[in-house]
Amino acid sequence: MKQYRFDDVEALQELVSTEFGPWSNELEITQDLIDRFAELSGDDYWIHTDPERCKTQSPFGTTIAHGFLTLILLPKLKTAPDYEITGYGNMLNYGSDKLRFTGAVPVGSKIHARSRVKSIERLPKGTRFTLEPLDDDGRRELLRQRAARRGLQLDDAVLDYLMRRSE
Secondary structure, three states: OOEOOOOOOHHHHHHHHOOOOOOOOEEEOOHHHHHHHHHHHHOOOHHHOOHHHHHHOOOOOOOOOOOHHHHHHHHHHOOOOOOOOOOOOOOEEEEEEEOOOOOOOEEEOEEEEEEEEEEEEEEEEEEEEEEEOOOOOOEEOOOOOEEEEEOOOOOOOOEEEEEEEEO
């Protein structure tokens, strides 16, 4: 496995690619997961938490996951990189750009993700890595991060996902 020092921005440019990595593991969105997130976040709106009401009143016919639930699950949707970043003391989720929840994720959906390194930039206090995703059909998306439901051509969550590594 090739190693790159976190602050060697020139060498890290080798990771910037038009090629996307493999799909992550799949994760099923269960009603229990949705209910636990509703309790934690305080967002207990019926479209997430009332399956019986959703059968008759929801346009989806079932409960749907909270957009922010799909977002916080992204770290669980991992693949093993074929490189290692070394020499850093900490890594922070630097944030996201252009976050949108453009589709519903019904209970029972299985989500997964994959991405590529879109850019690497030197910052005053570290190095920023920006990841970009790909959809199920191999099309590049105009919007960036993706948690995809298998078999559907909808983006559930889209964003640029930013990580910063520093000493």
